[in-house]
Amino acid sequence: MIRVDNLTKTFAAPGGGEVHALAGVSLWIDRGEFVAVVGRSGSGKSTLLFAMGGLATPTAGHVQLGETRVYDLDREARAALRRTEVGFVFQTFNLVPYLTCLENVALPALLAGSSRGEATDAAARVLERLGMSARSRHRPAQLSVGERQRVGIGRALVNGPRVLLADEPTGNLDPATADQVVDLLRELNGEGQTIVMVTHDLRLAARAGRIVRLRSGALDTDPPERVTA
Amino acid sequence: MTTAPWLAVRELVVRRGRAALACAVIAAIAATVTATELVARAREEAVAAQIDAMGPALTVVPRGTSTGELARYELGEAALPASAEAAVRAALGRDLRAIERRLVVHRELAGTRVPVVGVAADALPMPLHGPDSVALGSELARRLGNEAGVALDGRELRVEGVLPSTGGVEDLGLFLPLAAAQALAGVEGVNELRLSLRAGVSSRGAEARLTRASLGAAVIRSDRGDVADREAQESLSRHRGSAYAVMAAVAALCLVIAAHLDAAERRVELATLVALGASRRTVLGALLFRSALLAAAGSALGAAGGAALAAAQDPAVAAALARAWSLCVATVGAAVAVGVAAAIPTALATIARDPVRELQEG
Ligand SMILES: Nc1ncnc2c1ncn2[C@@H]1O[C@H](COP(=O)(O)OP(=O)(O)OP(=O)(O)O)[C@@H](O)[C@H]1O
Ligand SMILES: [Mg+2]
Numbered sequence: 001m002i003r004v005d006n007l008t009k010t011f012a013a014p015g016g017g018e019v020h021a022l023a024g025v026s027l028w029i030d031r032g033e034f035v036a037v038v039g040r041s042g043s044g045k046s047t048l049l050f051a052m053g054g055l056a057t058p059t060a061g062h063v064q065l066g067e068t069r070v071y072d073l074d075r076e077a078r079a080a081l082r083r084t085e086v087g088f089v090f091q092t093f094n095l096v097p098y099l100t101c102l103e104n105v106a107l108p109a110l111l112a113g114s115s116r117g118e119a120t121d122a123a124a125r126v127l128e129r130l131g132m133s134a135r136s137r138h139r140p141a142q143l144s145v146g147e148r149q150r151v152g153i154g155r156a157l158v159n160g161p162r163v164l165l166a167d168e169p170t171g172n173l174d175p176a177t178a179d180q181v182v183d184l185l186r187e188l189n190g191e192g193q194t195i196v197m198v199t200h201d202l203r204l205a206a207r208a209g210r211i212v213r214l215r216s217g218a219l220d221t222d223p224p225e226r227v228t229a
Numbered sequence: 230m231t232t233a234p235w236l237a238v239r240e241l242v243v244r245r246g247r248a249a250l251a252c253a254v255i256a257a258i259a260a261t262v263t264a265t266e267l268v269a270r271a272r273e274e275a276v277a278a279q280i281d282a283m284g285p286a287l288t289v290v291p292r293g294t295s296t297g298e299l300a301r302y303e304l305g306e307a308a309l310p311a312s313a314e315a316a317v318r319a320a321l322g323r324d325l326r327a328i329e330r331r332l333v334v335h336r337e338l339a340g341t342r343v344p345v346v347g348v349a350a351d352a353l354p355m356p357l358h359g360p361d362s363v364a365l366g367s368e369l370a371r372r373l374g375n376e377a378g379v380a381l382d383g384r385e386l387r388v389e390g391v392l393p394s395t396g397g398v399e400d401l402g403l404f405l406p407l408a409a410a411q412a413l414a415g416v417e418g419v420n421e422l423r424l425s426l427r428a429g430v431s432s433r434g435a436e437a438r439l440t441r442a443s444l445g446a447a448v449i450r451s452d453r454g455d456v457a458d459r460e461a462q463e464s465l466s467r468h469r470g471s472a473y474a475v476m477a478a479v480a481a482l483c484l485v486i487a488a489h490l491d492a493a494e495r496r497v498e499l500a501t502l503v504a505l506g507a508s509r510r511t512v513l514g515a516l517l518f519r520s521a522l523l524a525a526a527g528s529a530l531g532a533a534g535g536a537a538l539a540a541a542q543d544p545a546v547a548a549a550l551a552r553a554w555s556l557c558v559a560t561v562g563a564a565v566a567v568g569v570a571a572a573i574p575t576a577l578a579t580i581a582r583d584p585v586r587e588l589q590e591g
Contacts, residue, residue, distance in 0.1 A: 055584060079507065080506065082504065082506035088501075088504045094588070096498055099239060111507050112506070
């Protein structure tokens with residue numbers, strides 16, 4: 001379903017030389033999997049996640065999402081792919097501060113061309129599903145951090161993406177709230193949602209279906225690793 | 230596509246406090262421009278009216294080459310060719326501000342030969358009602374003294390009023406409705422076209438154009454009208470355009486800074502939009518639309534305020550306020566254009582950034 005093939009991402013280091021954020025990562029993720037990506041800080045987890053979402057052009061290698069080779073597409077086509085096939089969840093939530101929760105969740109639907117009515121209906125359904133209906137008219141600043149992340153997840157889900165890509169979704173949450181967010185992700189996974197979650201909390205990673213470990217831009221076990229939940 | 234304007238409107242409405250300063254600067258500039266322009270226009274119109282009262286810049290009369298022809302003209306028997314007025318309008322176009330048709334004949338009155346002038350009923354400060362209604366030049370009124378009425382060719386005339394002195398031959402004139410003068414002289418047309426030119430148009434140049442147009446008539450230029458026109462031009466219009474250009478540049482600078490600060494503050498938000506799949510056009514549109522909206526709101530407030538201020542200070546502006554809306558629309562239109570242009574560099578720089586980097590640093 002998601003196929004990462006010998007993915008390499010090299011940055012020019014500020015003082016000259018190169019940083020190999022990803023050094024030939026190959027990975028296969030099946031439909032309906034819940035994969036946790038773990039590794040030390042700087043091991044390339046975020047780079048891998050953004051590359052899988054079509055946001056970071058690799059230096060070499062391929063990402064295939066369904067039947068589509070992501071980086072064979074031009075920039076606008078990749079944006080269109082992100083609108084419909086990918087849902088990003090961020091550590092700092094990155095909700096649009098001047099929009100209400102309902103509008104934040106509706107935003108990807110609007111970007112994908114839905115009418116205001118359709119987008120609002122879809123967003124209301126998602127918020128209902130996440131138990132956040134009562135907060136529809138609130139702005140992000142009026143919510144607790146755990147609620148903000150629920151809205152962030154709602155925004156990622158509204159267009160029914162193939163895959164949810166979450167970069168440290170619990171990084172800014174206290175342990176109890178973090179557990180609730182992972183509970184939610186597990187529920188969604190139980191409903192068939194494919195999820196890739198970056199975390200450095202091994203306790204939370206253990207609750208995913210599979211753990212992928214990165215070290216210095218390479219997989220820590222022999223790729224392609226394939227374990228199902 | 231419609232997401233961009235929607236985002237811009239939401240952002241500006243919810244976070245209007247952040248845009249307030251830029252909005253206020255634009256409003257102040259728009260108010261200054263609008264008030265200056267309205268007062269200047271009112272003054273120009275007042276000066277133009279004064280020039281009209283002094284006399285026309287150019288006068289078109291029948292051409293007389295022999296003494297006999299000149300005499301016939303003096304008596305009011307020679308009229309201008311019927312085509313002359315259209316030919317004048319064609320030759321001068323927009324440079325012609327007003328054209329006044331007159332029939333001038335000469336008659337004995339109060340012991341002297343006075344010009345009897347047929348004019349349009351509304352051409353004088355006091356209206357003329359009917360064929361027996363007349364107005365007197367100030368010198369003629371003095372000579373007639375306290376005589377109760379005026380009789381011309383045996384007809385009793387009703388004096389509606391005395392015209393202010395111009396210091397010219399007009400002061401000796403008897404003014405009556407054009408139709409009455411035509412009946413008196415037995416002439417159909419007119420023998421004088423008095424032309425007022427738009428402020429800043431050289432009467433010398435206009436005279437040359439009329440001469441080339443072969444009107445079949447003579448053109449007389451009045452130096453007085455020429456000088457007055459030039460003075461009006463000198464005092465009012467010359468440097469306005471450059472002052473407005475400077476103001477537009479200040480507004481543009483303000484909007485450039487506003488757009489830059491806004492985009493810098495929203496780097497993570499805009500990168501998030503890209504991650505969510507916003508096209509470059511959407512991000513570009515949201516930033517340009519925001520700047521345009523800011524400029525529109527500021528300039529609309531400023532233009533309305535400036536017009537109100539100018540009207541409160543200057544009764545002539547207040548009288549012409551109904552015509553000020555076109556100026557306000559032009560001000561807002563110019564501000565929107567400046568707003569869009571000012572945001573282009575920032576918007577292009579924003580979409581050129583690497584969204585991953587912005588997301589990682591945010
Ligand atoms: N734009 C960039 N320019 C240069 N180097 C970069 C850039 N982005 C990432 N890197 C480097 O690539 C490596 C991997 O970065 P990445 O952000 O993927 O790590 P990470 O595993 O997500 O770390 P963390 O757990 O701290 O988030 C790091 O050494 C980082 O410094
Ligand atoms: Mg990271």
